[in-house]
Amino acid sequence: MAALLKQSARLGLSGRHGQVFCRLPWALSFQRYMFNANKKILVEMDKSTGVALMKMANPPVNLLNLETLTEFAISMEKLELDKDCKGLILTSSLSKVFTAGLDIMEMCGKSPEHVTEFWRAVQEMWLKLYGSNLVTIAAINGFSPGAGCLMALACDYRIMADNVKYSIGLNETQLGIVAPFWLVTRELRPSLFS
Numbered sequence: 001m002a003a004l005l006k007q008s009a010r011l012g013l014s015g016r017h018g019q020v021f022c023r024l025p026w027a028l029s030f031q032r033y034m035f036n037a038n039k040k041i042l043v044e045m046d047k048s049t050g051v052a053l054m055k056m057a058n059p060p061v062n063l064l065n066l067e068t069l070t071e072f073a074i075s076m077e078k079l080e081l082d083k084d085c086k087g088l089i090l091t092s093s094l095s096k097v098f099t100a101g102l103d104i105m106e107m108c109g110k111s112p113e114h115v116t117e118f119w120r121a122v123q124e125m126w127l128k129l130y131g132s133n134l135v136t137i138a139a140i141n142g143f144s145p146g147a148g149c150l151m152a153l154a155c156d157y158r159i160m161a162d163n164v165k166y167s168i169g170l171n172e173t174q175l176g177i178v179a180p181f182w183l184v185t186r187e188l189r190p191s192l193f194s
């Protein structure tokens with residue numbers, strides 16, 4: 001963990017005035033590669049450190065819609081297959097939002113098939129993150145309601161930008177959505193499973 005945090009500091013993930021700045025070298029060496037499918041999820045993998053930086057990049061608020069969730073799962077799979085990858089830092093490319101959580105519009109006025117596919121993708125994201133073999137760190141650089149909070153909880157470690165304006169929490173009940181019991185008990189009461 002300490003080594004990973006050192007790496008995250010070296011990568012430029014340092015909190016200052018409530019921001020987590022991501023400064024990465026412009027010139028990428030052969031030890032570094034980047035990939036993205038549709039640019040909603042940006043991944044920069046540094047083979048020399050074994051640390052991948054994954055940035056959600058779906059402006060304006062990094063909504064977790066079907067497309068983004070699918071891209072997230074594909075990106076996780078690629079990193080899991082990379083034997084050089086040991087750790088993952090999950091953050092946002094936006095200045096004040098980590099993610100606004102699930103895209104409510106994906107659940108509103110859509111066909112049962114679409115809603116089923118969407119919730120399958122949501123669960124897949126949780127499985128990929130919570131079940132990852134990588135050491136996972138959420139660098140929460142902005143607002144993180146609902147599934148944003150759950151994403152952070154699914155990581156091994158969490159660091160949040162020091163800014164009183166930013167909030168994080170499970171607010172989905174205000175929208176009539178209830179997180180499944182297995183998720184809440186596993187993430188909030190892990191002692192039940194040990």
Ligand SMILES: CCCCCCCCCCC/C=C/C(=O)SCCNC(=O)CCNC(=O)[C@H](O)C(C)(C)COP(=O)(O)OP(=O)(O)OC[C@H]1O[C@@H](n2cnc3c(N)ncnc32)[C@H](O)[C@@H]1OP(=O)(O)O
Nearest residue numbers: 100101102103104105126143145146147150151154172179
């Ligand atoms: C690993 C996890 C796995 C989970 C496994 C299973 C989990 C099951 C249970 C999951 C339960 C989770 C549920 C949710 O996530 S529900 C969503 C909760 N999120 C919110 O309530 C966010 C509400 N948004 C805000 O508070 C603000 O937008 C925010 C503070 C984030 C940013 O404010 P800002 O002023 O910068 O931006 P705007 O408010 O103007 O927003 C811009 C546009 O985006 C639209 N928007 C915002 N949030 C959502 C959303 N969640 N869904 C759809 N649309 C959203 C907003 O309406 C604006 O749209 P317009 O420009 O058209 O007005």
